[in-house]
């Protein structure tokens with residue numbers, strides 16, 4: 001019998017890859033989506049789509065109890081739903097912290113209790129590492145998030161670490177790229193057009209992971225990871241920010257003009273835009289805020305992901321060079337460049 005695995009946030013970038021990987025590993029996959037979700041699955045995909053009302057607790061309990069009656073208990077659950085952008089700071093806490101807490105309560109109340117719930121968190125929960133020593137971030141370090149996004153991810157980690165009534169695993173991916181991503185493609189397009197912009201005039205250490213390696217790690221940890229343990233996931237290497245541009249340039253065979261933009265004036269402009277938004281659109285937050293700029297321009301996002309690859313007994317399939325080649329080929333084949 002295939003074990004039942006429920007995946008939330010199934011329609012998103014990482015969620016779609018988690019579905020593919022879980023099917024490959026032989027799980028009976030249930031894709032949890034909201035009513036508003038636009039989940040598109042390839043034809044003949046053996047996935048059961050279930051709708052969950054995360055914001056109506058009584059209904060959520062009823063839905064989970066009914067699903068147990070119909071299909072049996074979910075042996076595993078990957079809680080991947082989350083937001084990285086929000087119109088209001090409170091939204092981060094609502095979706096990334098309170099929602100999974102409600103889900104856990106509903107799982108217990110419906111007696112649909114998984115053997116393991118794996119939460120997809122983020123390195124933003126830790127915040128950037130020390131910029132003097134440049135020591136890579138590891139799971140033993142204290143969490144010092146510098147954004148509301150990171151604070152919401154830290155809050156849900158604290159909930160699991162101190163109060164979870166069910167076994168869990170916390171996974172902290174670093175920056176994720178790959179087919180179907182909508183963030184890195186903007187940088188690729190700029191380079192294709194001959195521009196190579198960098199925020200900050202200083203050395204910046206970055207870590208990254210191709211989405212296929214992240215999905216492989218997450219699904220692998222369901223079986224191989226220890227209960228109540230935390231894992232940072234990257235491709236195991238740390239890069240300086242210019243390596244990303246150089247690799248993309250090489251793949252696209254492009255020459256570029258490098259633009260090094262100092263952080264301070266960008267922070268002033270972002271501050272000004274935030275003030276304007278408060279007056280003309282108080283319910284909205286601009287795409288670039290001061291805290292987002294501080295987060296993406298932090299000097300040390302290097303991390304230590306040795307533990308996850310040791311536990312999985314393998315190495316990631318992609319480093320940045322092969323992962324970017326695969327991603328850019330995918331963008332190209334799908335008419336996105």
Ligand SMILES: NC(=O)c1ccc[n+]([C@@H]2O[C@H](COP(=O)([O-])OP(=O)(O)OC[C@H]3O[C@@H](n4cnc5c(N)ncnc54)[C@H](OP(=O)(O)O)[C@@H]3O)[C@@H](O)[C@H]2O)c1
Pocket residue numbers: 008009010011012013014015032033034036037038039054080081082083084095099120121122123172173174175176177
């Ligand atoms: N992308 C990265 O670089 C990165 C890095 C580290 C961690 N993460 C984490 O990985 C997870 C997935 O991220 P992603 O990049 O795949 O994002 P994504 O493409 O935006 O997908 C997130 C999914 O979450 C669900 N969702 C969105 N808003 C929600 C709300 N208000 N209430 C409930 N569910 C909601 C949606 O699924 P449905 O519509 O199907 O319900 C959505 O497709 C998130 O938890 C994120 O914090 C991402």
